[in-house]
Amino acid sequence: MEHFLSVEDLRVHFKTADGIVKATDGLSYTLDRGQTLGIVGESGSGKSVSSSAIMGLHAGTTAQISGSVWFDGVDLLTLSQAEMRKLRGKEIAMIFQDPLSALHPYYSVGKQIAEAYRVHNSVTKKQARTKVIEMLELVGIPQPDRRFDGYPHEYSGGMRQRAMIAMALINDPSLVIADEPTTALDVTVQAQILDLLQNLQKEFNTAIIMITHDLGVIAEMADDALVMYAGRAVEYGPVSEVLTHPEMPYTWGLLSSVPDVTADTDARMVPIPGNPPSLLNQPPGCAFHPRCVHSSKVPGDLCRTTLPELLEGPRGGGHLTRCHLADPEQIYETQVIPEIAPMQAEER
């Protein structure tokens, strides 16, 4: 079956004075209309870089991009800048993390949103204004006709993010890339924005790529989850599979390092030791092995020498894992769960 978006072996490398930074190294995933893909990872795992590559935002930098990004039957990486400009903002739109720096402080919010509309549609200023006000109302900004002429500094954080969403959705794009859309917001506002995105997705049948480091957001929003580490996908599959039966020690670590509002408070948190690796000088073999507490269970020094393939695990169902462990399911059940959720383990 042809997927709406299909990223194949995407590589984004940057040439620097110190060597080649492999920000994204062989990333593949697919996404259909009306679906949400959640990409999780720590800072520097390549999640934002790979998405900017889809948008064609690395033009004019030292980035060397290879692979292919099939979007509705077209390989975006082969398009010229002019062709890309026609798609960008119309078919593919992006919501950035920090709306204060993504919005221009000098122009009124309405004007900036109208620009996105007028570039792709031949309409008069007046028509654009009507459309923008309609859009501002849709995203829940009170008094949209007065707010149209407001400047970004006059908006609160949540309202700015709403305005960003209005700007991204004004041309009814078929793919929205949301790069940490709620990280800068408070929980109550975050819940409002996530509701809004979900409702708009239902209405317009949009495909969403949701980039975040918050597993909770992924659990509530995404259909598929992709866990990235050091520029590669380490675990990929339906979100219910990945979060309830994770098979990769890095995902275990991510789950155990977030305290849970229902967890046993006597239990110590179990952090992932060490720091994320430098993308300049990645460890050989599995990039996670220097921080992995389970690598001793793999015979020989496979972890240190050979990069594991991203393969479907024993459970099937499109759940792919990049790990040498022979029986991750059993280790997770018997060792990891008792450590991160003792009460839950007893129930099982």
Added chain:
Amino acid sequence: MAEPHESQTEPAADNTVPAGDVAAGPSLEELLKQSNKPAKFDPDAPSILTVDNLEMYFPVRSTGVIRRKIGDVKAVDGISLSIPRGGSVGLVGESGCGKSTAGRAITRLYKPTGGSVKFGDRDLVQLSNRELKPLRRDVQMIFQDPYSSLNPRHSVGAIIGAPLRIHNMVPKNQTLKRVQELLEVVGLNPEHYNRYPNEFSGGQRQRIGIARSLALQPKLIVADEPVSALDVSIQAQVINLLQDLQKEFDIAFLFIAHDLAVVRHFCPQIAVMYLGKIVEIADRETLYSRPNHPYTQALLSAAPDVKQAAIGGRRERIRLTGEVPSPINPPSGCRFRTRCPLAREICAKVEPPLMQIGPHHKVACHFAGELGNQPHDPVTARMLGVDNSGNPDPGATPTQIEDSPEFSDVWFDLKERRTVKP
């Protein structure tokens, strides 16, 4: 191929990341072996710091030459709490609720405009800067952003050594030794004292900030969002470190954060703030399992939960509309009423007092009650001397409700609507 990532304790080759956070000295390993559990709530613990009715107002001035004062930003408007010796109290709330300002007012980075902060028998609010200097040794702060809170032009040794020098803690020739000890305590390589902050990762920088705050052997640390700027996998490392240090050195913590789960993990007692006021304060178990204030209930319900993946989709949550109003002109009566699903006439007219409703539980709401079990008429009407819609009731006699920092042994029972004494 060489294995640069094998030996994390050694300074790695030039272009790799600085040595990892795992570079723990023996003392930390010893600490970790004890596997300290998070602090438990001890109601009888003696208080080390008592905040009583603390107010921090910032003047708002008009534009123009004269710059008349035209109002106040009531960032902190009368909060009271008490921090037990060696214990920790959490302060949570959304941005703009005044939690950071409260922390800064307590450490006297701001001069509070009212109330008192008793540390031992001294009131930190009344002291002059000169009188404060010896007390600064006992009250230290950890900042949120490990990038802007370390001077990029000072070496780590200079940063951690500065408090030692200023307070004459150790003879000059011993400073380096003490700095190295501190680096070891927080799990950094002691040989790295001559490196600069930019050579460290975010988690390591936060450890440097922690080492600096430990240098003076404080009795109280105000930690203002100590982990929110860090990556998820690093957050747990820093939380564990703080927990170990708390046990080891018997330090009390005021832990300010917006992440309810982190606060729950670290603090046995938690206060929820909204627009400069404490709306609910309770021990951990009560606050998380039986919150009585609609704002606490909404906050808990809004936090996304990993476990939703198993159930599928998003659960029903209490939706708050809008955002926190401006503290320059807060809503009349109850400050939360503009976003509250329960708000009624009385809420706009009378401000609900922070009343004690359980052994270690105080709440400020006219309709306080567990989720789904809220009363139909205001519980506070009688004690405030008003009728159910908030108009003064000449027949009623208002009871004096005092907002003391400590918990009392009599409280108001919500079900029976009377004061009980067990």
